[in-house]
Amino acid sequence: MNKALTSLNTFFLILLFLSLIFSVFSVPKLNVDEQQSIKVNFYELSQQDDILFDSSIPNVTIKQETKKSSLTDKKIEPSEAAVVSKFKFNKSDIKNEISKIKLSKEREDILRISAIIQSRISSIWIKPNSLSESLITKVSINLAPSGEILNFKLIEPSSNNSFNESILTAMNKMTFLEDVKFLDRKLFEENFRNFNLVFKSSGEIE
Amino acid sequence: MRRLFMEPIGIFILAMICQVYSCAANVSDSVERMQYASVAGEEYLQEEKLDTNLGDKVFFEFDKSSLDAEDKNLLEQYLPFIKKAKIVRLEGHCDERGTREYNLALGERRALEVRDFLIVKGVSGKKIRVVSFGEEKPLKSASNENAWAENRRVEISLY
Amino acid sequence: MIKFFFLVVFLVSNNIFSILEIEILKGSDNLSKVAFVPFGVEDGIEESYGGQISKFIEGNMLLFGEFENLDESEMLSYPSSESDFYYRDWKIQGVDYSLIGKVNSVNSLGNLNISYSLFNINRRIKILEGEIIGSENNLEGISKIISNRIYEQITGLKGIFDTKLAYVVNSDPETYQICISNIDGKNEQILFTSKAPIMSPDWSPDRKKIAYVSFENGLAEIFIQDLISGQRDSIQALGMTNSAPVWSPDGKSLALVVSFSGNPDIFLYSLNNKKLTRLTNHYGIDTEPSWSPDSKKIIFTSDRTGSPQLYEINTKSKRKKRLTRDGNYNARGRYFPDGKSIFFVHGNDGNFQIATKKLSSRYIETLTSTSLDESPAISPNGNIIIYATKDGTNGYLGGITLDGKSRFSLPVKNGSVREPAWSPLLN
Missing domain, CATH: 2.120.10.30 (TolB, C-terminal domain)
Known part of the structure; x- marks a missing residue:
């Protein structure tokens, strides 16, 4: 009986202790964007702009980001790898860096054009207030090499109709993404012939 | 060793019991206090207001209701008059900063602080009337430190 | 080592299989521009009613700075029915939505039938139409109802003009x-x-x-x-x-x-x-x-x-x-x-x-x-x-x-x- 009580007490104490620890450490998590696709967010955009206007200097400081594969089963490894590559300095890391540099020129171009497209769409999309919901709508786009938008389709509409409508309205306003015509043809075919726009509403007050 | 373990749990359980009791406590404990309500009206206004040559205001810090030495000194000087008066009216006020309903409660706190001091000094609690106007009746309507300092006050009137 | 291997495979492979995705998180700071075209008026009805109704609606919609308007003097046409409505007239003015309408008489007691249509210029479609019957003494009340409906259609939020x-x-x-x-x-x-x-x-x-x-x-x-x-x-x-x-x-x-x-x-x-x-x-x-x-x-x-x-x-x-x-x-x-x-x-x-x-x-x-x-x-x-x-x-x-x-x-x-x-x- 006594033993049982003691162990119960110990259990409670541990519970208290844990809740204390938890309350101290329960600072909201930061978003780790390694798992995201090419997400050129706005902090980077300011960097990107510099490159845009001063493209003669090849800038290698662009943050390397892993792309999301459409094959979902491969999702875990790259994100893990990215985390490892970010925090460990070892042999594999150095090799990794070398391979990165090989790809960096192409990547830089893709990122740059992505950033331009992102800001152009952002500048015409009148985002409705959807405070309480976090919404995601995916739009597939087909481009001609000239940059003309051949067609677009809501492939994954959100549950909020006015959110979808606002995106259709914005996409209808946009007829040309002419920035792609300066791209290497191979890069264009691989990346921008057919790509997706993912419109997100965090559901936060912004 | 076991005691060491037991102690925080004991406190925890005690705290829980307190919580339960405080929630269960009901309004019925306040019958005698209701008298305040019945006499807090304007009935005393029929009485003649007493004149003293003393300042009739006690001032406070922002979001505070405690009396400092200067305030207590002033109240001490007031005591002979207060003891003579039939009714002592204490009116609590706040500055305009912060929210109105919270300030209403804060003004009440300030007036009560003065009341408690007077009771300790031997004034009968029965003749003290307390009312709070929160930030609704400022002395100065400007929005600066000086005006705010003047508005955070308890006004004492004797009848 | 294995992880590194996967990474390389992934980097190479993903150029072949994946589709580029660009996230759009931020919207424009601009407001939707709405043209409130003066409503047409049937013969025999007080002519100023048409303008009054569209002005009431405009006043409501602009009240909290949620929309921009196209000034009446800048409009290229003043259609009151769908057959007279040309999207290009509005598109070149940068208009996002156009509201048109018509006031018809119901009877000699001053009851009016007010019909209206809202167009999304960029998508080139009519997104709302409706009609209301009401008294000529209550143009403001009628306008509030229309304002609520178009506000709901555009924003997806409840209209609050009668609060x-x-x-x-x-x-x-x-x-x-x-x-x-x-x-x-x-x-x-x-x-x-x-x-x-x-x-x-x-x-x-x-x-x-x-x-x-x-x-x-x-x-x-x-x-x-x-x-x-x-x-x-x-x-x-x-x-x-x-x-x-x-x-x-x-x-x-x-x-x-x-x-x-x-x-x-x-x-x-x-x-x-x-x-x-x-x-x-x-x-x-x-x-x-x-x-x-x-x-x-x-x-x-x-x-x-x-x-x-x-x-x-x-x-x-x-x-x-x-x-x-x-x-x-x-x-x-x-x-x-x-x-x-x-x-x-x-x-x-x-x-x-x-x-x-x-x-x-x-x-x-x-x-x-x-x-x-x-x-x-x-x-x-x-x-x-x-x-x-x-x-x-x-x-x-x-x-x-x-x-x-x-x-x-x-x-x-x-x-x-x-x-x-x-x-x-x-x-």
Whole structure:
């Protein structure tokens, strides 16, 4: 009986202790964007702009980001790898860096054009207030090499109709993404012939 | 060793019991206090207001209701008059900063602080009337430190 | 090593298999541009009606700075039916939506049939059409209904053009009034005038009554006033100070603050049996209650930790939870209509501003930039917050849309205006 009580007490104490620890450490998590696709967010955009206007200097400081594969089963490894590559300095890391540099020129171009497209769409999309919901709508786009938008389709509409409508309205306003015509043809075919726009509403007050 | 373990749990359980009791406590404990309500009206206004040559205001810090030495000194000087008066009216006020309903409660706190001091000094609690106007009746309507300092006050009137 | 291998494979392979995805998180700072074309008028009807209706609608839609308009003088055409409507006329003007309409006669008694159509210029489709029958004496009312419908169609939010505001006006130190008006400030009605302060107006959910605090008898006392009959009932004096009444969402009870002998606590007051139930019991100040939309919880301000902070209490289990931790002044909290966020007055370096916080997150976001902001009230559709602030010695009402695109102030009245309360939607 006594033993049982003691162990119960110990259990409670541990519970208290844990809740204390938890309350101290329960600072909201930061978003780790390694798992995201090419997400050129706005902090980077300011960097990107510099490159845009001063493209003669090849800038290698662009943050390397892993792309999301459409094959979902491969999702875990790259994100893990990215985390490892970010925090460990070892042999594999150095090799990794070398391979990165090989790809960096192409990547830089893709990122740059992505950033331009992102800001152009952002500048015409009148985002409705959807405070309480976090919404995601995916739009597939087909481009001609000239940059003309051949067609677009809501492939994954959100549950909020006015959110979808606002995106259709914005996409209808946009007829040309002419920035792609300066791209290497191979890069264009691989990346921008057919790509997706993912419109997100965090559901936060912004 | 076991005691060491037991102690925080004991406190925890005690705290829980307190919580339960405080929630269960009901309004019925306040019958005698209701008298305040019945006499807090304007009935005393029929009485003649007493004149003293003393300042009739006690001032406070922002979001505070405690009396400092200067305030207590002033109240001490007031005591002979207060003891003579039939009714002592204490009116609590706040500055305009912060929210109105919270300030209403804060003004009440300030007036009560003065009341408690007077009771300790031997004034009968029965003749003290307390009312709070929160930030609704400022002395100065400007929005600066000086005006705010003047508005955070308890006004004492004797009848 | 294996991980590294995977990474390389992934980097190579993903150029072959994957589709580029670009995230769009931020929207434009621009507003939608709407053309309110003067409505056409059938022969035999007063010609100015067409222009009046479109101007009323325009006035409503622009009231809170949520839209831009195309000036009538810049319009290339004035269609009143779909057959005369050409998208290119509007597209080249940068218009996003066009509203056209027509006024027809129903009978000789002055009843009108008003039909209208709304077009999305970019998508080249008609997104709304409808008709309303109403009297020529009520063009403003008809316009409100049309405004609500087009607002809902464009934004996906409820239209609020037939809601009302209640507020306190203090025109001189001896005159306090409680007033109600339309949201555009028109149709002001004085409910009650007093020489003593009036505070804390709150609408009943059916919009038929207003509860408020009045000092007319020398102490803070709660009154309920019927808006139609004008009858005023005091909730029988309960304690030394009675304050901060708020109606429960079902309208059957009030949450209020009673201080029996200097210790303000939150109570529930049933309007049916006039019974008072204690909710909090703490020696600190507990005040400023407000109901969650599902009426399960009440948010309140308490200084139990030394400074005013927000807490919520479950009305059944009486379980309390602290909601704010940052800053030393967080008070008068209210829930958003969805119940997931709160807005309140946040003290920050001596400035008092309106702030919001998601219940699930720790961060407080400040919305306003003036320094003496208080008494925030939210529109029933959750998109606009109005609040009382001060300019010199005069109080006025300011407002902000929650996307932060628009800030506005409501027309200034004679005297200091404060404590706005936004009525619920008409059911």
